[in-house]
Amino acid sequence: MTSATRQHPLVELSGVQKWFGDLHVLADVDLAIDAGEVVVVIGPSGSGKSTLCRAINRLEPIQQGEIRVDGELLPEEGKALARLRADVGMVFQNFNLFAHKTVLQNVTLGPVKVRHRSKGEADKRARELLDRVGVGNQADKYPAQLSGGQQQRVAIARALAMDPKVMLFDEPTSALDPEMINEVLDVMTSLARDGMTMVVITHEMGFARRAANRVVFMDGGRIVESADPETFFTRPTSDRAKDFLSKILTH
Amino acid sequence: MSPVLDNLDLYVDGFLTSLRIIVYSLIGCLLLGLIIAACRVSPVPPLRAFGTFWVTTFRNTPLTVVLVFCAFGLPELGINRSFFFFGVLGLILYTSAFVAEAIRAGINSVPAGQAEAARSLGLGFSLTLRDVVLPQALRTVVPPLGSVLIAMFKNSAVVGAFGVGGDLWSTGQILTSARGYETLPVFIGVAIGYLLITLPAGALLQVIERKVAIAR
């Protein structure tokens, strides 16, 4: 971990509560993520893990508690929130590439409109990033012309182009055909090696073992267990985690 | 068709006046409709409420009532402008509600993930709307918006009756009532005048529709 130089965690949730009507989707969640840390969040569907991820850049507002990013309290709607979101990269399950823009334009939109970079500078950097995720030769195509795996790698490049402090991955491989999952996981693994701070919601246990510093297990809106991958996968303490793992590992 | 040919200059004047009403109203109702649509989908509750109020009011009020309000109500309130101004204003207010709803329907047809992706890049509300949502909404907006605008072109005939005069419809009135020409040929001429505006507009819309469809 590289948190030694910092006074505070990069992302910090304390006492976070959220309800959807009667459903308590986030129940008193405390979580601190240090710079450079890779945290994998797992749990059964409906456990609140996706909501947790989306709450960090306020795509889902919370009703109680505090969320801080780099020490700064998450602002309400408005310019300050937009500024903060620019520093938090997000990768969605369904890619959400801008359908009317080319791959290159997808990657340059944020830098040009939000960071006010010149078009030339943004193009150059975008092509570097597209090369890095292995889709450099697709730059002038539209998203619909790409495979799911390629689209998701473009989405990662789009998020990286903003030079984010932290990257959020909301089930990035769940919508992919099995043969495309690895090409995306490989990109994510290499990002982790390069020291990117990451929060990853996933069912890919292999990735969790390989790349995570910490595994957080959620169930019923609560964080039930939090441990390094080795400890979590070999000696889970809670019954619910044991139960969940037994189901997953028999697959 | 001699009533038309005998009075061609009157028809041309009427055509040009109708065209003027239409061009001003077109610009006005598109701009205003866009603003109202933006209010309708805005994250700010008072703006949303205002947008809803606007659409509810003007979409559910007959055009003639809106025009009466503009032509007779506003002067009562001490606002004295030309009847041309009032007439165009009334047509803009009325049509803006329909334009706003057509645009809003288009916005709603764009998957929510598109706006979420834009927002998570740090784009604010207006940039998200302008650069991501509206360009994609355009495809679904063009056909219903076209219908709204062509209806507006035809509604310009109603404006003529509220002090504006001199438009195509009034031309027909003058020829039949004051000059005693036969109704049928006179109003066939009037109808042709409107078709000269609406048919090319319809063709243009089809071209635009095809263009935005390819842009995907």
Added chain:
Amino acid sequence: MRFRRTASALTVAVTALALAACGDDDDGGGGGGDSAEPSVAETPEFEAGTTMAEIAERGTIRVGTKFDQPGFGLENLEGEVEGFDVEVAKIIAGALGIAEGDIEWVQTPSAVREEVIEGGEVDMVVATYTINDTRRERISFAGPYYEAGQQIMVASDDDEITGPESFTENPDATVCSVTGSTPAENIREYLASDSQLVLFEEYSQCADSLSNGQVDAVTTDNVILLGFVSESDGEFKLVGEQFTEEPYGIGITKGDVAFCEFINETLADNEEAYVAAWESTAGQVEGTETPSLPEPQPCS
């Protein structure tokens, strides 16, 4: 929009009862009061094949008039039409042996008058119908039975506008009239630009606009304007002389000379009823003068 005779007979009966209950008839508004009751001829004789014979035989007459013209032809709250045009029509109907209750009133706004005559939907049109040559190409006119003239109405405190020439001299002054009307066409020659002319569907809208300052003047036939002046509580006044002559005629099928001559003779023979018709209707408006029947134009 045709008057249904059973319905109108019913309303007449109801109105009569109501009036009887009140005990007196003030003869106001000119709804065809007792004093103006035209006489109905008993079984008149007409030469076979004439329009008169046909109508007398049928026992009913269809008359086109306006339903929205105060003083001349206006539908009242009971659904009856009343006014000078209506009374004139009753005089002619009476001479054909047709009683008031057997007249079928057909609403004929300006735009459809020639059409309904050509189409044979009415026997005659009495509807503030100015005689002119364009119209004569399609129909014939009996009469005239009245000489109207166009005038200008302004706000009482307006000293700038003194007549139609004021619009030539002052290009900012605006004047209001009704779309497609003869007065609207007549005023055009005095205007410096077309934008001075404001057109509405009804004269009452012109009066509203004059009242709230959106227009500077209203122009149409003097009798109509007098109606507005008398209702305005001193807010409006007439300025200048009559600057046009608008002979009102009775529209009939083109070339029906016999019917035309019959109408002219009937009017000439009923001078007294004619005066009574005026005084009970348009003559009620302050400032009007009782007309005498104009010389008829030759029938063609």
